[in-house]
Amino acid sequence: MTKREAAEIIDRNYDCLEKSLIYSLHEKSKFSEKRFREFYDSVMCLAEDAKANGSSTETAMKITWVYQHILKEFIYHFDKNDLSVLKKFPKNYNDYTERLDYAMDAYFRGIFVNDELFELTFRRNK
Numbered sequence: 821m822t823k824r825e826a827a828e829i830i831d832r833n834y835d836c837l838e839k840s841l842i843y844s845l846h847e848k849s850k851f852s853e854k855r856f857r858e859f860y861d862s863v864m865c866l867a868e869d870a871k872a873n874g875s876s877t878e879t880a881m882k883i884t885w886v887y888q889h890i891l892k893e894f895i896y897h898f899d900k901n902d903l904s905v906l907k908k909f910p911k912n913y914n915d916y917t918e919r920l921d922y923a924m925d926a927y928f929r930g931i932f933v934n935d936e937l938f939e940l941t942f943r944r945n946k
Contacts, residue, residue, distance in 0.1 A: 821861055821862065821865045822865075823865060823866065823869050825862070825865075826861070826862035826863075826865035826866050826869075827862075827866065827879065829858055829859060829861075829862035830859075830862055830863070830866070830879065830882050830883060830886065831882065833859055833882075833886040834882040834885055834886055839855070840855060840859075841855035841856055841858070841859045841886075841890065842886060842889055842890070842893075845889075845890065845893040845906065846889070846893060848907075849904055849905065849906055849907060850906060850907040850908055851906045851907070851908045851909045851910060852908070853908075853910075856916060859886065859890075860919055860920070860923055863883055863923040863924070863926070863927055864923055864926055866879060866883070866927060867923065867926035867927040867930070867932070868926075868932075870927055870930070871926075871930040871932075875927065875928070880927070880928070883924070883927060884924075887920060887923075887924055890920060891917070891920070893906065894906075894913060894917065897909055912940065915940035916940060918940070919940055
């Protein structure tokens with residue numbers, strides 16, 4: 821994945837456009853493994869670039885906004901007073917939140933951990 825592709829994925833999520841994780845969660849009430857991995861890969865790509873070249877305030881703001889909204893959608897899923905129930909919500913959702921936290925640490929703190937150490941494993945598309 822190129823830096824430009826990664827930035828486009830972040831923008832799509834930030835703008836809640838079709839073919840984004842945020843769109844799937846918010847508009848379709850559906851968890852998408854594909855879109856989750858796409859978002860994760862894009863943050864990791866931008867984290868590698870940020871470590872080498874410095875981070876962008878605008879990109880950091882967008883990543884943070886998307887991260888917060890993903891977590892909120894997960895919380896709403898469990899809220900009995902909220903009508904939002906996500907289809908295809910993973911039983912191992914904690915593994916997904918762990919990955920999100922890791923991606924945030926990689927972007928903001930430059931901390932990278934071997935992907936094989938996680939319970940949720942998948943190969944990133946570089």
